Amino acid sequence: MLLQNHTVLITGAGSGLGLGVAKYCKAQGATVIVTDIATEKLAYIAADFGEQDLLLACDVTKITDLELCKQHIVEKYGRLDAVIGAQGIFDGNRPILTMNAPDLDQMFDELFHINVKGYLLTAHIFADLLKQNHGALVLTTSTAAYAADGGGAVYTATKGAIRSLIQQLAFEFAPHIRVNGVAPAAIGNSQLKGPKALNLDNEKQSDIPKDAFLNLFQSISLLQQLPDATDYGEIYAFLASKQNKIMTGQTIVADQGLLNRAVLTQH
Template sequence: MTGSLAGLHILVTGGGSGIARAAAERYDRDGAKVTVLNRSAAGADSVHQTSGGRIQVIVGDATDPDVLRSAIDAASDEHGGLHHFTSGVGVFDNYSRVSELSVDELMAAADEVWRVNVRASLLAANLAAPALRSAGGSLTLTLSESAFNAIGGGVLYGTSKWALRGMVDHLAAELAPDIRVNGVAPGGTGGTRFGGLTSLGQTTTADKVSGRDERIAAGTLLGTTAMPQDHSGAYRFLADPVDARVVTGVVIRTDGGRRL
């Protein structure tokens, strides 16, 4: 298979479902050698099978340093270089209201949100930096419309995405000129399986909320509800070392023109 990303080695965390999976599959279609690290074995197997076996999958937790280190090694080329890393893991707070949680619930939920939504990306930058630097590679973080406005989630989720927005700027400065760092901020998206906070006993996913797709469409200038694949072009662009050669510290908002 050939394409604009032909031969590039790319690692995607959380790539067994949703937006991260769409990004991984887009990289694969454009010729990259893609590795997906996913906590769910079922999700990992699904993306592997759908790709015809081209996408290498590893089952494990992207917040675990040992697991992530092994995934980076597996995804890198024979010289130890990694051309691109997409951080796609995330957890949703199901619009939990901080003022209505007990102190114990708040502490547990905040720790979980920070560990998955923020610390995993910090860990990615820390552990992948040598391999990315070796290849002159790039890192893309997954934000949300919640990183710009008080929409799309509760305070816990929203503030974690605001933290990632700042992380893009600061990592871009720290890792320049060797590694480009950018982000994609999707708006509300249908067809996803975005898990809730286990610390609060949440098991529903964001796309199961009644009327959610209609509300998303009504709140955008384009009047549409995005699907995971609608965001994949932004990820592909940022991963491309030619098309995005001078792009760093940028967040692409794929939110359909969110009405403010």
């Protein structure tokens, strides 16, 4: 089991990718700390976890929330072996010229606070615990950091920032903490929401009709089976585990062949 005797914190894990990764880590032997800003999500998933685990409400953009989360972890476990960052919001794939300037301004602040600042603060606050156990930090970027049209300009900019942040933190935290990332593409039943700035905070990517989403995915992907959140779990679990002795500063692009496809012709 990849994560036997590991204590792993997963942020943004109340649903979607984060929840799938948390469940996979638990199945691999980890004691997990699941955090999310939405308390109702934590209540809904509580039955999936045991007394040895922690489910904590936490806004990763707030230092006080992160410090309180850290306090709970120290009191219950006295250690932390890995942090997996899975929180994020989407921008609705909106071109910037379709928005007015005030909405764009608000959306920029909202996405960069959650998608980038949240990772920076998390890394800063938990670094000392990770250092004590020669632990790992695993952040979530996206194929949008590598090619256009994986989102709108603001979402793409946040994911590019995370990709660069992974490299910088690996440099700053070496040799005591391994820092890597995962760049997923499509995720079945994605719970990724849009920003309040565009009134999309109650809409999810999974609201797209399933057949339409699957048809689009299969038209541009080399692998045709649409992965769900848990299918990404093994990549995160390996990077979070002490069995990873060879990688830091790297991002694994898990794109189902999306970026390897022919551009002008179809196979």
